Amino acid sequence: MSLAQMNEVRRNTGASPAVGIFWGLTAALAWTGYNVGSRLGRMDGLTPMDMSMLRFGIAALLLVPVVLSRRKAYALGWGRLLSLTILAGPPFGLLINTAFGLAPLSHAVVLTAGATMMSANALAWRLDGRRSPVLRLLGMMVLIAGLLFIASAQHAPTPQSSDRVWLGDLCFLAAGSLWGTFTYLLGRWKVDPVIGIGQVSILSAFAFLPFFLASHHDRAVSLDVWLAQAFFQGILGGCLAPVAIAKAVSRIGAGEAALFPALVPSGALLLAIPLLNEWPSYSESLGIMICTLGLLTAFDLTRFLRNAQ
Numbered sequence: 001m002s003l004a005q006m007n008e009v010r011r012n013t014g015a016s017p018a019v020g021i022f023w024g025l026t027a028a029l030a031w032t033g034y035n036v037g038s039r040l041g042r043m044d045g046l047t048p049m050d051m052s053m054l055r056f057g058i059a060a061l062l063l064v065p066v067v068l069s070r071r072k073a074y075a076l077g078w079g080r081l082l083s084l085t086i087l088a089g090p091p092f093g094l095l096i097n098t099a100f101g102l103a104p105l106s107h108a109v110v111l112t113a114g115a116t117m118m119s120a121n122a123l124a125w126r127l128d129g130r131r132s133p134v135l136r137l138l139g140m141m142v143l144i145a146g147l148l149f150i151a152s153a154q155h156a157p158t159p160q161s162s163d164r165v166w167l168g169d170l171c172f173l174a175a176g177s178l179w180g181t182f183t184y185l186l187g188r189w190k191v192d193p194v195i196g197i198g199q200v201s202i203l204s205a206f207a208f209l210p211f212f213l214a215s216h217h218d219r220a221v222s223l224d225v226w227l228a229q230a231f232f233q234g235i236l237g238g239c240l241a242p243v244a245i246a247k248a249v250s251r252i253g254a255g256e257a258a259l260f261p262a263l264v265p266s267g268a269l270l271l272a273i274p275l276l277n278e279w280p281s282y283s284e285s286l287g288i289m290i291c292t293l294g295l296l297t298a299f300d301l302t303r304f305l306r307n308a309q
Contacts, residue, residue, distance in 0.1 A: 020251030023244045024260035030241035032267040035109050036275055037232025042101040043276070044225045051233050052093030053212040054226075056204040058234020059242075063198030070195055080189055081199055087182040088242065089204035096175040103168025105276065106284045109268040110150050110291045111169055113261030114143050115176025116183065117295065120258035123184040130255065139298025146294055149287030180258055186246050187254030193246030201238060262295025 041051050076084075100108060118140060124130045132140075186196065248257040265288050272278045280288060 024248040027244035028263040034237035048097035055233040055238040059201035059238030060205040067198040099168040099171035109265040111172040112176035116180040119180030136298040142294030146291030187249040
């Protein structure tokens with residue numbers, strides 16, 4: 001097959017950097033709504049267990065028909081499935097939803113994104129021997145400087161949690177590290193995006209269900225809140241974002257796909273102003289700008305545009 005024919009096949013199958021960028025942008029947009037919606041859910045009285053059950057339960061319901069229809073064509077294997085479920089399932093859901101009740105939204109969108117990017121690229125370097133480009137290393141250095149500014153703003157979303165912002169930050173960092181490892185393994189194991197995320201969601205929903213039923217008590221939470229969080233948690237956070245990032249990984253690689261959370265901080269903070277009436281402090285604003293600059297430098301969009309030509 002000639003080079004021209006191979007390029008034509010790539011275009012016809014969608015296996016190009018442009019397609020990967022599209023899916024990465026889709027994931028970033030979904031994460032933007034998910035982050036703001038999660039803060040809103042905690043403010044409306046839902047617990048981390050409630051939101052995690054919605055995240056995995058709704059995603060499982062949406063994806064189970066696809067998983068069942070293709071179960072013979074694609075098998076992830078129990079060892080790998082359990083590993084991915086530990087990384088992106090119950091521990092991740094509880095960590096990030098707990099953190100949303102302890103630390104501000106600005107901490108969530110930056111710390112989680114930064115930890116995701118650094119963990120995925122560190123694993124690619126350590127296990128696969130793939131050296132990061134100079135611009136990506138420079139972007140990570142700028143990112144660390146921005147995180148220091150973010151960490152200096154220790155105000156909390158509620159007076160009751162004013163002394164536990166640091167704990168929320170640690171939860172965000174841990175959740176981001178889990179997701180970065182999950183992203184790396186998606187690429188290393190060449191996981192089918194829809195089937196892999198569907199299987200993880202189904203297993204996570206079954207794992208959560210007994211604890212949810214045991215801990216759930218009648219609370220004054222309206223049906224509108226539950227429906228809104230079914231959208232934010234189940235559709236955006238549980239289904240669209242992970243499937244989209246898995247598709248991005250399959251096209252452009254885990255290290256590159258892990259950089260797309262760079263686009264989340266600015267969008268989430270802007271969306272939080274009308275929805276949550278949350279305005280970032282001066283140091284948070286400066287930290288957000290520095291982190292965004294660092295992440296976009298590491299992203300090196302011009303390289304993707306050149307490769308797509």
